[in-house]
Amino acid sequence: MVADPFASYRQILEAHHLRVTPQRLMILQVIDEGQGHLTAEAIGERISARFPGVHQGTIYRTLDALRVAGMVTETQLGERSAVYELVGGHRHHHLVCERCGQVTEIDDGLLAGLRATILEHFGFHARTDHFAIFGLCAHCAGLPT
């Protein structure tokens, strides 16, 4: 979550040479609030709720522009649709339960060791911003198959 609520979005856009529009400010705010858990569609819904008239196509184009500019990251959590997160926010990752869909955040520190290992063995720079790990949550793991 960015500290200053609204002026900062403007600054972020300007810093990346993107035009400041009400739609973009709104989208950035919703992404920020979403903490990396919202899909493009969900972002659109939240925006419509408070500022009707923003077209979903605009959401997609804006998300793409923000991603290309390096302002947001895109992570595939489910089968369909990715979630978006502001770069510079609290760095965390997701444990996604494949049975009940529950999403748990885990701290980035837990993955530091793995990243180092992968870099050492393969020269591969694992993305540090947002990671999705699939499996079964504690509750579902105890249920019968």
Next chain:
Amino acid sequence: MVADPFASYRQILEAHHLRVTPQRLMILQVIDEGQGHLTAEAIGERISARFPGVHQGTIYRTLDALRVAGMVTETQLGERSAVYELVGGHRHHHLVCERCGQVTEIDDGLLAGLRATILEHFGFHARTDHFAIFGLCAHCAGLPT
């Protein structure tokens, strides 16, 4: 890769109480050959090349049936479309370069530590079958942004 090329697929199907059809045998064979790197569409293409007439809808339905039966796993590698892999094959994971798309296999052993940590901290059973890690490969990491 399953040792015995064709009879084993039949056995696998029967073991899961699924009917043995030419389409399913073909699909299993292609998944097996694909080593966990093929999408539903790619599987369809490979099958069409050697056995025209198999409908893509059948591919999707079969993949779903195999997945539900626990015979194959589904992993999201890119933004769109998942890849499929025979359960019981060589256990490995993928490093996916977000710039050039290169996919590198890594051995499951490297992830054992992380799995243990996650289980310990969250009681979350990270999927052991197929993991996708995004980032930049050695080559692309050296290129300018």
Next chain:
DNA sequence: TTTTATGCAAAAGCTTTGCACGCCC
């Protein structure tokens, strides 16, 4: 004024689904 973003709508791409026929058991 010039450039870029938006709204609108159509199209595209992938996946799912209903139905009738045919094959597997």
Next chain:
DNA sequence: GGGCGTGCAAAGCTTTTGCATAAAA
């Protein structure tokens, strides 16, 4: 023979794209 699987086609859903208009710089 009974039930499941397949082909076919249509529908569904998410995402992309072309174009004219509107807004930002």
